Amino acid sequence: SQQGEEDPQALSIQEGENATMNCSYKTSINNLQWYRQNSGRGLVHLILIRSNEREKHSGRLRVTLDTSKKSSSLLITASRAADTASYFCATVGTDKLIFGTGTRLQVFP
Amino acid sequence: KAGVTQTPRYLIKTRGQQVTLSCSPISGHRSVSWYQQTPGQGLQFLFEYFSETQRNKGNFPGRFSGRQFSNSRSEMNVSTLELGDSALYLCASSLGYWDKPYEQYFGPGTRLTVT
Numbered sequence: 152s153q154q155g156e157e158d159p160q161a162l163s164i165q166e167g168e169n170a171t172m173n174c175s176y177k178t179s180i181n182n183l184q185w186y187r188q189n190s191g192r193g194l195v196h197l198i199l200i201r202s203n204e205r206e207k208h209s210g211r212l213r214v215t216l217d218t219s220k221k222s223s224s225l226l227i228t229a230s231r232a233a234d235t236a237s238y239f240c241a242t243v244g245t246d247k248l249i250f251g252t253g254t255r256l257q258v259f260p
Numbered sequence: 261k262a263g264v265t266q267t268p269r270y271l272i273k274t275r276g277q278q279v280t281l282s283c284s285p286i287s288g289h290r291s292v293s294w295y296q297q298t299p300g301q302g303l304q305f306l307f308e309y310f311s312e313t314q315r316n317k318g319n320f321p322g323r324f325s326g327r328q329f330s331n332s333r334s335e336m337n338v339s340t341l342e343l344g345d346s347a348l349y350l351c352a353s354s355l356g357y358w359d360k361p362y363e364q365y366f367g368p369g370t371r372l373t374v375t
Contacts (some may be wrong), residue, residue: 173333184363186366191348191368191369191371192368193350193366193367193368194350194352194364194366195362195366196364196365199362199363203279216344225301239303246315246316247293247305247311247316248293248305248352248364249303249305250295250302250303251302253303
């Protein structure tokens with residue numbers, strides 16, 4: 152079973168635009184992570200935010216976490232064609248990582 | 261550091277057969293987790309091994325099993341294959357301490373097709 156639901160399921164934008172993806176989860180967490188997956192390949196860790204943090208930045212990525220609403224968002228600024236991939240949030244409770252359903256991002260040149 | 265490696269990368273099997281997939285974690289990582297990814301169910305957690313012991317298990321039937329060796333390399337086995345077992349099987353390694361924030365490093369996956 153999946154912990155997180157991501158919204159939207161799919162997103163298409165032009166290069167240079169910003170992309171925002173949202174993740175909602177159900178139970179209390181230790182931390183929340185975002186991963187990227189290029190078509191049919193392994194996942195790559197992007198960023199981790201701890202439960203006591205509200206916002207974190209890494210390059211063109213900005214992640215927010217609202218534990219009261221059990222939700223997180225990932226913002227990719229100034230998107231590039233190379234950002235085309237599926238993005239997953241994953242929550243860490245006490246003993247395992249549980250992935251959300253993913254958002255498929257398509258960035259057109 | 262070498263990344264996580266998985267072998268084989270692609271596999272075609274027939275219903276009823278069994279299959280063994282292998283995963284070599286990053287040097288120094290003691291935890292290996294396995295996931296099944298399908299279009300319908302998404303990324304599903306199979307199990308996690310830490311220091312040769314299964315520490316966690318997802319909701320999969322007993323046909324799915326695994327083990328971890330003293331060098332942290334892990335194998336997973338699926339017996340009596342069904343069509344629905346066709347999936348991308350991903351292995352991830354990590355240091356393995358859940359009380360500290362950490363990240364998992366994924367291998368490229370093994371694409372299993374059951375015919």
